[in-house]
Amino acid sequence: MDKESNEASSKPADLKISNISIQVVSVPGRLPGRRPLRRPIGKARPNKQSKKRAPFWNVQNKIILFTLFLFILAVTAWTLLWLYISKTESKDAFYFVGMFRITNIEFLPEYRQKESREFLSVARTVQQVVNLVYTTSAFSKFYKQSVVADVSSNNKGGLLVHFWIVFVMPHAKGHIFCEDCVAAILKDSIQTSIINRTSVGSLQGLAVDMDSVVLNAGLRSDYSSTIGSDKGCSQYFYADHLSLRYPLEISATSGQLMCHFKLVAIVGYLIRLSVESIQLEADNCITDSITIYDALLPIRSTVLYRLCEPTKTLMSFVSTNNLMLVTLKSPYIRRLSGIRAYFEVIPEQKCENTVLVKEIPGFEGKISSPYYPSYYPPKCKCTWKFQTPLSTLGIALKFHNYSITKKSAKGCEHGWWEINEHMYCGSYVDHQTIFRVPSPLVHIQLQCSSRLSDKPLLVEYGSYNISQPCPVGSFRCSSGLCIPQTQRCDGVNDCFDESDELFCATIKPACDVPLFRQTGPLVCDGFRDCENGQDEHNCTQSIPCTNRTFKCDNDICFKKQNARCDGIADCPDGSDEDSCSCSRSSSALHRIVGGADSLEGAWPWQVSLHFVGSAYCGASVISREWLLSAAHCFHGNRLSDPTPWTAHLGMYVQGNAKFVSPVRRIVVHEYYNSQTFDYDIALLQLSMAWPETLKQLIQPICIPPAGQKVRSGEKCWVTGWGRRHEADNKGSPVLQQAEVELIDQTLCVSTYGIITSRMLCAGVMSGKRDACKGDSGGPLSCRRKTDGKWILTGIVSWGHGCGRPTFPGVYTRVSNFVPWIHKYVPSLL
Template identity: 70%
Template sequence: MTEDPTYKHNNDYYDHFTVQPGGEDALYFVGLFRVANIEFLPEHRRKESREFVSVAQNVQQVMNLVYTTSAFSKFYKQSIVSDVSNNNNGGLLVHFWIVFVVPPAKGQVFCEDCVAAILKDSIQTSIVNRTSVGSLQGLAVDMDSIVLSGSSCIYDLYADHLHQQFPLDITATSGMMICYFKLIALVGHLIRLSIASIQIEADNCITDSLTIYDSLMPIKSKILYRICEPTNSLMSFVSTNNLMLVTFKSTQTQKLKKFHGFFEVIAQEKCGKTILAKEKSGYEGRIMSPYYPSYYPPKCICIWNFQTPQKNLGIALKFHNYTVSEKSIKGCERGWWKINEHMYCGYYVDHQTVFRVASSVVNVELQCSSRLSEQPLLVEYGSYNISQPCPAGYFECSTGLCIQQVQRCDGINDCFDESDELFCAVPRHNCNASFLMQHHSLACNGKADCENDSDEQNCTESIPCTKYTFKCSNNICIRKRNAKCDGTVDCIDQSDENNCKD
């Protein structure tokens, strides 16, 4: 694979990638660093802008000078700036590629640390100022911000049309490999990556994995999601900007590794709205996480404002496979909710839950996780009578669900948290001799199960031995099956309480 790392606008380029390790002579190192003395401008995101071209040309000239005068000079081909992005620490982040043409026999010499060391050694820092920012041929580069990752398999894919799906199908034949697919969309838009199927070894991402990053660099803090096992279930993920990196890692094996999916450009969505609830029974509408049914991206904020038509009506929120509970001092791992100024944490569960707010005006805010993508979230809403949360003839579960009263204490966990089966009175049976013969477990179990308590009478009298009786050492059997070491002498020879440990 020796293509130059330039943007491909031909859709045929995206059809299929077959990766065969070995034989390539081009090594690509994808990297970034922070330039502290140039402030980021929105124009830097547009590659045709004067601002982007100026930064790109300046950085490329500096990189060319660094590596053409290094020990790797005869293998160095070019450096290309692929993107310029914002940075919270000031300045801007420059994303680039470094390309070497190396004979296979010398490929092992080009380690990531070696290539990065050449760049870092070229930065002149001030010992007096004790700062990581130094001069790289006039550029104020932060040495601590330098990140480099190498591979012989890197693609730069550009999507420039809304509502068009660009296929991304990968097949790895054999051998150890890792491929980088840099997805770049129109400025001001987002990328949605959809995964239809993936065929890899399931080993907790030790050898095989597909990792999705919310940047053009494989930075751990930018991981949106990681897939470590084969799947045929459709999943989709959304970036927080117009950049996304997909890495596909495979081990040395004779098995075919495949990935089938596509990516597309989507517009940014505003999450939240004002909702006027109706006076009606049941749920009347739904609110959803951003970009539903995709996994929703980190750092999103959704605000829903509910209003009911009457003061005696509140808002009921039915969460699908999700629940909320009051925020603790530890904080929330998966984002947080603010409902009428009260803070809650959200958790994924395997059942529905209902959260009721006893107010005619309800403000709901969802603050998404700060790092990871989360599973799509669906919530139904509707008004309810504050004085009677569940209709007549229904039981209110601790989960907030309403179940029919006949389902209470029926031995089935209808509430999903067993709250419908708590504090249930045990029914008393109208027992006779034949009943106790059929229900041996009720006899002499220390609990009166019969209306006349006959199941707990004559428990120590001698009866014929069966598998439902207790046999004393003198070969006499009694009805009390659990007589051994229960603290009560039941056998005439006291053998049921012999050799008992305190």
Template identity: 90%
Template sequence: MRQKMDNEKNDPSCKSSDLKISNISIQVVSVPGKLPGRRPPRKPIGKPRPRKQPKKRAPFWNVQNKIILFTAFLFILAVTAWTLLWLYISKTESKDAFYFVGMFRITNIEFLPEYRQKESREFLSMAKTVQQVVNLVYTTSAFSKFYKQSVVADVSSNNKGGLLVHFWIVFVMPHAKGHIFCEECVAAILKDSIQTSIINRTSVGSLQGLAVDMDSVVLNAGLRSDYSSAVGSDNGCSRYLYADHLTLRYPLEISATSGQLMCHFKLVAIVGYLIRLSIESIQLEADNCITDSLTVYDSLLPIRSAILYRICEPTRTLMSFVSTNNLMLVTLKSPYVRRLAGIRAYFEVIPEQKCESTILVKEINSFEGKISSPYYPSYYPPKCKCTWTFQTSLSTLGIALKFYNYSITKKSAKGCEHGWWEINEHMYCGSYMDHETIFRVPSPLVHIQLQCSSRLSDKPLLVEYGGYNISQPCPAGSFRCSSGLCVPQAQRCDGVNDCFDESDELFCVTVKPACNSSIFRQHGPLVCDGFRDCEDGQDEQNCTRSIPCTSRTFKCGNDICFRKQNAQCDGIVDCPDGSDEEGCGCSRSSSFLHRIVGGSDSQEGTWPWQVSLHFVGSAYCGASVISREWLLSAAHCFHGNRLSDPTPWTAHLGMYVQGNAKFVSPVRRIVVHEYYNSQTFDYDIALLQLSIAWPETLKQLIQPICIPPAGQKVRSGEKCWVTGWGRRHETDSKGSPVLQQAEVELIDQTVCVSTYGIITSRMLCAGVMSGKSDACKGDSGGPLSCRRKSDGKWILTGIVSWGHGCGRPNFPGVYTRVSNFVPWIHKYVPSLL
């Protein structure tokens, strides 16, 4: 009652009459012993009093209560909407996060054992430094508003020295714009931020103060599940194992019967050694690696381009894999384990093997020894290389190679999936099959080089070798299959595939030449062509040079037939009148005599084979015209994903002043030598095919330069010319607008090696030991032109490759020795033959 009264007294909206009624009412109901409002009112005695009107109760759904309820409803609705919105944003952010995983090598910082401990001050300091550098790179890039963070996962030692940093980069953006995050785009931003040295011509450059090896930079798109495991938010089954004993086997064993299995084994060995992982058994669901897989990486993070091998089905056969560095990552994924799943394996530390040897072969028609792929019987690692040199005891013996479940065939332009072979400068591709093959090399001296696949580890190879009689590769009464196998002659054309490749069943209706026929001896097309077609050799007996030439010989200008194949245009005068070297399409002009020693502006039209290569509209490298549609340049001009794409390149021919070319063509194709080494610049050569062949009407301004004969010997002290639009001084900031020329001399190879130390037989030095005459940046890929005294032709002796500075005393320029690549050039440009 007090509360109600006080409320009414304090309510300014109440009238005075209301107050009186209220007071009276209070007096009536407040009689002692009476409970107000609990019984009916008394009847009046005497004069009736006015009947009191009962107070009306306020209805529940009045305006005030409605406002309160509506306000509460809006509050609950807002809280619910905010919660749902927060959940949606959180869920949307996870879907629209893009993860990239990568690594690079820092060359000028020594590794400390404390870097292995993620909680150590040393690791945290280094991780913070690298993250700050990567943050700066991407916050100042075109992706800055989408960039979220970078996380350093591992800092490890490596066999090349310095630190190997493994890291993650995270971007967040609307799902509809996710297509702009291509690997090449994100990687290009990082690589373009590395400032390489123009003077030293090395791959190590500065990344915001860190000395980073450009060639070590790898960046691939990654998975969120891998990111969670790497940064520690979803560790699951993750182990870091360091091995420092050569004689121990470190076990890797884990299994599960239900749930999920997500394991990461990071394996690290001591510096200078490799890791061999041996898998004894593995239980997986065979589903082509859609969900279940065991993957071996040549890194400490799941970088796709560093995959060594992937297993997608259960196996109990021992398999082993070798890393290319001192680290390895093994991931085992089975998100839906329905039965026993797991792995039994071990790893060990092994030394790096040198796969090269010189072998003397003595036996005839039998196999006396074996060679194998590196680390046999392990799968051989990618990018490995083996070299074998075979020497027979007799000049009449060749080398026979018997491959087990493997075969080699002539290499095509598509490349080789399972390794490529160079056998006496001829290229072959390897492939696996279900039977053995024999390959014979008809030479007493055989040089063999195996270049392993550049993508994944591959099955081990075992090859037997032995000698054979070159004149009779198969025993008497046998037939030689195209694969090299020998089968009995009686089994040929019997309807049975004895050669595996069906070569014994091909051409079975072909009739051998009637060598005993007088008609054959007099008019046969195979007579006196320089090839022995009859068993007794009568087709080549009593031959004279007056016999008409055939398709397999070359006819000199005086009707003399020269039996040597490919004698024409090989740079060697075989015909007495020199007609075999005439009309070969390379420049012989004798007007190029006046030069200014030390480098100067050339005269227009002086070097008609000189080409300027433009990348995205800017002059970048040089090249040389060798045919109507082919150019020769340096491989390092096209090293990298963007530079190897021919689309941004254009070739400017017949040009004297930059921008005033007589002919411009887009580049259709770039063929970089498969052995090119970006560390040493070995095999620094590339072919470019033009989209449009230059017209014959411009032959006075555009002429090809001659390719030297294979194995051409050069003389030290010989004068040659280097040309290009590159920088005229080492400190120049841009190239020359006018084509420059400088006379240099060929330097003795011994002096060249003593100067640089890493000179191979595929390089040569040229310059002036006192300095001042040299190539420089922008001249790369251009010609080193030497004039042959015998016929006045200009020969492409070298290709501008590398050197220490430009024109420094005692540091001549280093050029690619073109004569060592003639067979390689002819393989792609057969018109030069």
């Protein structure tokens, strides 16, 4: 119990009644109000002196009763005070967790033992210093206590002290406890020397490194589980062998789970944690999660990585010091949860190299991020110096799943690059990119992200002719890749960014000729380029069965993304059309900016997403439990938390939904770029599946085939409750609909300039019909002529204004994300 409670509980013991004497006094005479019994006449009455009792309310009895009353009153008062303190601590306590390095105390092995005299001595000294700092500060009347949880060695020498600070005050005044304010008090108390210009200063006699001070707001649950009475499962590991793997395993089948693994290595080395498998309920990192810290306490600013999904893929992470904390949290386990992992001690790597590049075609070698293939730690730095044998040769860098662009004023989220004194930002993509430096001498420096561990990087390098970036007969994509010229304008996205398909002369295939050929031998590829499908008749080649195809019941294989659930029985037995549940038609086809009121039930997949009770974005129903929306709706710490979100389904007028469900999980695409709106897509899982009884009012819309081609001029519909004009300050109460047409990708690129292959434009070039604010995340629905099914072709993403001439709306191209959707919603397969 805390010190105030201990003091409180000791005070009632001061009241004692053992020294009070009790006496019974006899008084002659009759008791008042009592008459003597009658005796028979003639019988003599014994002549005895009658005994008489003392009055009950005499002085002695009054003293006794008064003393008992005082004792009971004192016990009651102190019990209520204890309950108040306990209640105050649980509801009005503010917890801060931090650490700092003491440089003038040498580490002793006994410090690892919490009960040792050495640990208690250091802990007492640090607590006294922190007590003095805050009891003399502006927060003195709210300060309660400090607790040292760990004292460890570290690679910089001295002691690394991990501690908690507790304040108690009404939550109504809790806004004054900003992290920066509490941290500033501690940092300002460190007296540094101007003369020697060192970051080490005196903190009430302790030599503390000011640069090592970290202080964040913490959670009561973490406080209780690390130093409180409910410590849960907590383990401490000290590793001093380089060649050993130390296993970490924990599992539970029900109830609550909160585990802490504290990992400490010998001084001068780092820790690499390898996670083999995670079993937990896929979540949003708010409840179920495995978090890896670069400290021994859950300090938010030291988070290396957070895992929130079950996985069986090996992932490894490296610390920046000789210690690491792994926490596993699950407030309510419904099925098996746990982790299987191991950690090992590794030496620190120097990420620095000089490379002499040869005059050979292609890429000759590789460079990588530190500790590849592990996730590289934050704040790392790498330097490479390249030199070619000839002044006519430059350096080509081929990035795997990564690209670099000119650095903007907003900073770099995934590290920054300095290449020959030019600054670039890195970002993760789902394809390769090539960056060329037209110089025989190239100096490259990578400064890793300062926040979290990041995905491993692999870069191939080689020389190229500066005057001829791509070989003869090749086409250079805007991403830097070189592809054969024969793949230019062939209808296939070989450049990933569609730059090989832009500015191509559009030739309508002559579908009425007996043998239609486009760019190669006719194959059964599932694409019906002709409206009557004659390009799929009399094929000369067939596609072998693979894991990427749909297998009919009679063993015939078709491309899954083209033949499955398209309304046409490609399999003779029609098995490719079985178990398809997306909407074939809406109940109305009657006709946002330039739109009109829709008919009730016309768009049964339309969803309104409410944030803290207010309509904020749109979404589309794709299954009983899943919705599809735009990533930018959930950009930011507060918006990414599913707790304030609710989904309103089967709704025509705002506020009159047929079904409302809290949002259980938000999955934003991992490559989403908030500056360019690339990869602007997100999945939402409902807490409750909508009932089958509402299937006439709520229906999922069909996901397009992967790589689906759309034709400019095709008519589609955009729907939503957003603003009806750009100048409006509120959305429409009634669901609006507007007919738009798909815009040629080349024209879209020439209009905006930053259109990627994951985007498409739709609207009317004269303006007046468009999505607007509040429609974000809603559907662009196109009806397929072959079977009447509605296809989710696009997601409302961004645009210049609303309904402006020559500026159509930009939508996320859903067909480019079908594999990503299937990863989380395999039931759509």
